[in-house]
Amino acid sequence: MLDDQRGGRRLARIASLTTAVVLAVLCAALGHVDGTGLFAPENWPDAGLVPGNATSPAWATVVFLPLLIGGSAVAVHRVVRAAAPRARARWVFGAVWSSLILVAFFAKLAYSVLLLAVAGPDGLHLIPTAGSLLAECGLTGAKYAAFGPLVAGPAASAYRIGVWRLRRKAVEGHQVVEGGERAAGHSGGPDVNQIAGFAWLPAGVAVALQAGTGAFAWAAGPIPGGFAVATLVAGGVAVLAGVALWRRVVAPGLPRARTGVTLWSLATTLTAAGVLGFAPLWVVDGFLNGFGGALFPVASVLVRVAEGVTAGACAGVVCAPWVAELAWRRRTEPSAERGRLAHAARWAPPVAIAAVLALASGTLPSGATDTPVTLVDSRTQAAGRDLKGLLPLTVLRRDGQPPMIGDSAGRQVLLRGVNVNQLIDYGQPDPAKPTVWPLEDSDYALMARYGFDVQRLALSWSALEPERGVFDEAYLARVRTAVDQAAAHGIHTVLDIHQDTFSKYVTAAPGTRCRANASPEFGNDGAPEWATRTDGARACGFLGRDLAPNVQQAFTNLYDDTDGIGTEFARAWGRLAETFADEPAVAGYDLLNEPGPGNAPGVTSSVLLGRLYQQAITSIRAAEAKTRGGFHHLVFFEPSILWSGLGFDTTPPAGFADDPLLVFSPHLYSESITMDQGLGVTLTSIEQGFTTAERTARAYGAPLWSGEWGWFGEPEDFRSRFDRYLERQNADMLGSAIWVWKKACGDPQNDPAATTSGGGVVLYTCPDGKPLPSPAFETTALSQAYPRSAPGRLTSLKSSVTDRDLRLTGTGTGILDVWIPGASRPATTVRGLTGVQLSEQPGGWRLTAQATGSYTLQAR
Template sequence: MFRALTVVAALSATLLPPPSAHAAPDAATHVATHVATHVATHAAPRAAHGPMPRLHATHGKKAAIRDQRGAQVLLRGVNVNQLGEYFQASPALPPTVPLTKDDFHDIATLGFNSVRLIVSWSRLEPTPGAYDTAYVGAIRQAVRWAAAYDLYVVLDMHQDAYGIAVDTPRGVTCPEGTTPNNGWDGAPGWATITDGASTCRPGERELAPAVMHAWQHFWEDTAGIQTHLVDTWGRLARDFAKTRNVAGFDLLNEPGFGLDVAANGTTDLGAFYGRAIAAIRAGETAGGGFHHIVFWEPNVLWSAFGSTPVPARGFTKDKNLVFAPHIYAESLSSNSIPGGFDSAAKVARQHGVTVWGGEWGFWPEHPVEASREIRRYAAAEDAARYGGAWWDWKQACGDPHVVDRPGGQPSAVSGSLNRFTCPDQVMSPPDPAFADVLSRPVPRAVPGTITRLTSDGRKGRLVLAGRNPGGAGRCGLEVFVPKRFAQKQVRVTGIDNLTRSRERGNVVLHGCVADEFELRIG
């Protein structure tokens, strides 16, 4: 039996606690109220309520991302590529859009609680042994901006098709059946050893012989190039060793393959990961900080096929790990959405870790054309209780993903979440066909373990159930509700001290949970 509570206007901007479910004379087990009140916007700076809880990953059958209070955390966010160094395919079009504090404000307003922030090895180490502290300063500023809006950051060592210097030179005529390749992003030119192989691509960019030779030399650590990246990771980890809103480090985006695809994606990749993790932990120790989560990916073929062999268990003894595949099911990959999630879950079980989808997305000419797919993906993400990051926030008209060859013309539209018409680069805000699903009601932190999660971004419905048998950190519940559903009814079982705050027009629910609990919206 549900008991309706009428909420009146508040006179302050502080949290307004409704009556507890256990405070009623009839000892009702459920409370029904409304998400919204007429309180003023509650958007105090982070300093007013303490630093963000630092995160870690647990290992084993109940693997999850958790905060220091023990609450399970779902990192739902978006990729931000605006600090990456990309090849400029068109002289008239910059490959990135400037990054500002407003970007983080807008990301948080959509309800995201995290960003995957792309950083480039070519900028971090522009010459052998160098370390560009000015670039690190730009990364620091971005991380601070994120913290101002309670956003966690995953620092992603990004690359596509190995690096920036694999482009086909102007004037080179590619053989029949091949096309000129862009340079891309990732490794600096000095670490790109191609043996003079052709840069022309017979299809996908990764199949250009120059790209494959460059990767083979990376896996073999020719001239110490892999060691340079390992050392760079140690330096970067030291610089962010104490940073609480850095959720962790994504070791290498979509690692490529050289001349031995099987070994490159398993033993070679695992060996690199082991070295990089050791350097990161040493850097964190040297920086007087704590161990952040390490996010590790399968090789690039996973994005194309939905599943590939991965490094075997034992590539590291570290347990603070998360598997971070790019589940492009029914998007870049032809496998089904259920199949993509099943493949990710299988690897996670084998390694005793949880999953975070580092990239996912759909880019039809008109977003409404992918409405069904994005809703099905979101439902699968909720059912699995995984986080993830949409690709991507703002993709410039000069990005090599948009200009398909050196000196070429851009596509008519850059299909990032904020879409740009090209070449004039006029931006349109996120289309409701995508934004309504991405900005759906979602738990951000849940004491104990989430046992059921469903959310509907069109109708504003949420079902969240969980267990917290130990009672640890029981008051760490945090649930985001977008402003368009602020008047929806909330019903709870096993949740006390339910309060709500206003956050950039949206609503955030807080509460204390019992051993078993449930929250429903709508």
């Protein structure tokens, strides 16, 4: 008779080797096809294979990949080695797949810990950081859950072929082959302690929900009963699914598994059960809050799988040693003691679950708080500081309502306007074409004719601090002039440190050759040369300008504060804040435009980005505090550029900063410049883009304001998309700034062959720069009527994008201030408003009225 043990070892080697080889090929293929590093194993071939420094992306090659491939191979070998005789190929498929998911989770965790160790712990908050790490590791597990069948399928097939060959050889030798170690079946069923271990799943679900709320708040809407109900639903289903899987599938395949294999199999079963537990939660959320339309359900499913992986992995980490301890005591303790221990053990999971629930419910952020209205320093509340009545802005919070941007008089302020890029220090592709037009007072006079009340003024760190530690006073004077000119026309300013491709100093050297689907990088704008550290990474952009290895390496060094670059960035913000600390016309500070994801997507674009923001906020507040007459301004913070490219992304963990004046400011480019449009599909619609942003803002307990939108190109439905954006903005009573006011012919984002400077509100011919009329529908839509400030809180807002027709309702006490376009005097109908006054302005009218309680206005 053939040696069954030798046959089992041979089959295990076959499955293990196949897993390792196929997984290695898959990682290499993904790394070649996906130059963004989003689906590849956290690395680009362009970044090199050997780490050249502490922040090198090649650490993924020597840390993540060996753990992923080697760990999966070892796990598969041990599990298949212990498999029951005549184990079916589908059982091996499941074992390989589930092992790969769990190994990917822990490999990502180890790699992430290394990255954070390199970055250092300063400024990282333990709970938010831990939650973000778990969520990101779960997302990695979900990624390999999607690609796992491509590995598990060949491994199961190779195993099946191995069984067939062993049987054929045995028949030829007149031997009997069972294909494994023992007769089929299992001895006595699963151990009761292993079944009891599934009671830990609800605790894992609670942890996963908490982590997901911080990192993936955009993926799901509110559920009645909130966190506790979601935990009970997902946890209950997970427990039932886990017990069923263990009894019917896993345990029968492991009749004589040793403790280590049993515990690993238990952990993988918990992971699968966690994923299954979140499936009904996804369905419930879809029915209650809508599935999102377009292809958004695919993204939300991926997030639920990620949360399920996190839940199972966390439960396994606690459950496995707990089960091992119970099993050991059961063998060694007297029967009476065993009974007491078993009785006590039954209470352990419920107690742990209760503790986690209490902790999570106490730490989950809420969009509605009991905090009273937050007002700025009383020294700056007088409207007399500004002849145009620009009051300092703040965040208003009232019981049972989401926070909103308001002014020091307690009125809601929408902030609707435009981006101004005329102070950006761009790289210049064509020396004969200017990259920006001059910024003049006439620009602000024309903005006022549109009714705009805010400019997002884009600045360049390279112009502000061209030499380390030396700030350009002449540039600061230009910024001051722009702020003052805007204020003179009733326009607030959001100061934005802008970047595209990190800096203009990442341009590829002449003669640079790139692989397929990549092209030599051109540096746009951003950091000064002394702060641009690329460490030799290649300057080859993959399907776009922002995801070149050298760009992401530069971001990684910024996030890691290599050579104090991040600290100096925060210091630059302190210098800006010092200049405008007492200025009510400055609405606030947008910390960094569309930051890159770094060379390890997820970790650096969330945890370390939040730390960089915290450094900047600390510097800003210190500068405001030491300036005579200074007060705290709003702080706008953005997710990474992937939000602009996908419509969602992991974000800095909720709780990265405790400043009460934060404003979440993603760029809502859905159905515009998002990557899906290049593929001819829609992943996130315009409407879903608003929904995802609002969910995330609610998780932060912050107002929402979109710093950029527009750029719908030239398809036939451009006007439809443009109008849909504005209609949803009105329905949600939000503000934003369209990109961009004026675009020069030499702007590196402009097509060199274009005959017009497309993409701006104000248009010019190229290359001669003659003015062109803006599309009539766009001018009408952008100048639509809206409330600049409303007492208390708006309750509804409708404004036509084709003609003058405004209807709004609200409740509060104070002065209502409304912009109404058009040359003719508008007809108004009011309720709850007194002292209505209309004053003619260039391009339209300003209506003011006193409100006391509920009020209604209709203007035509």
